[in-house]
Amino acid sequence: MRTQLKIFNVVKDVCRNRIGKVPPLFYEYHVLKTLLLLWLKPASRELLARELHIGESSVRTLINRLKRYGLISTCRRNGCSLTKDGWQLVDEFRKIVPKIVSNINLRRLRLGYFNAGVLIKDFPVHGKMRIILWIRDLIIRNGGDAALILQATVNGVIVPPVGVDDWAYEDLGRIKEVLKPDQNDLIIISFAQTQYDAEKALLTTLMTILNMQIKENSFMA
Structure with a gap:
């Protein structure tokens, strides 16, 4: 039996509705795609919005949720990048x-x-x-x-x-x-x-x- 990948627990939780919050306008596909894009290279919010076909406000929410997991970091020069934990998470997925x-x-x-x-x-x-x-x-x-x-x-x-x-x-x-x-x-x-x-x-x-x-x-x- 194939073991559960940690990345899917993260993807599901990032998409989960928060009590008292507006439901996110992105889905599990967008979260996984974001992690895969950042595994290749850093990206700006504007680039992510174009690649994901969602608005920049949705990208901002997605990024903030991934940051709470400690999976990505942001800076003005490079935009969004995977952290060490983010790299490990995606590397585990890419082995399969x-x-x-x-x-x-x-x-x-x-x-x-x-x-x-x-x-x-x-x-x-x-x-x-x-x-x-x-x-x-x-x-x-x-x-x-x-x-x-x-x-x-x-x-x-x-x-x-x-x-x-x-x-x-x-x-x-x-x-x-x-x-x-x-x-x-x-x-x-x-x-x-x-x-x-x-x-x-x-x-x-x-x-x-x-x-x-x-x-x-x-x-x-």
């Missing part, structure tokens, strides 16, 4: 989710205008239709138009439960080149009409999947 990418150049496997992809370490689903359909439905429910679910095997990247078709070899090779999976890694690619919707559907689904702490002998059977 080392790759999050946008707009993989697909042709035959292209299921929408824009896409976002993620690699989850050691998450075998080949032959487990229930979990495959569940992930696909989550992507749709979270705002995506379609989903492509792939498994890395000893023979390469396949589309479970079908396997590998000759017509998809080029795209599968490109996906493998971009995400660099190892055996039993799971790849999820979401498609949508905008890049924002594709990524939001993907990361929201990702949080649900990892929060489930799925047992091999029950849900994933």
Whole structure:
């Protein structure tokens, strides 16, 4: 069973309504995205507002809540940066989710205008239709138009439960080149009409999947 990641407890609490306070106008996706952006480099409030597609007042609230956790610091010169605790929190997450990418150049496997992809370490689903359909439905429910679910095997990247078709070899090779999976890694690619919707559907689904702490002998059977 996959252990609970601390980052999800933080994400949920940052979004929690406070008694006597106006409910925040951001969601768990925006909190996770903020931490991932700051893991790459410091960012101003204005840049975060553009990347998150929310107002600066909402960004200010989000930043203040993350500061209370001791996860980010702010200064006029660099804007918002992760603290040591913030780095450790995101690093723990990135060990399980080392790759999050946008707009993989697909042709035959292209299921929408824009896409976002993620690699989850050691998450075998080949032959487990229930979990495959569940992930696909989550992507749709979270705002995506379609989903492509792939498994890395000893023979390469396949589309479970079908396997590998000759017509998809080029795209599968490109996906493998971009995400660099190892055996039993799971790849999820979401498609949508905008890049924002594709990524939001993907990361929201990702949080649900990892929060489930799925047992091999029950849900994933």
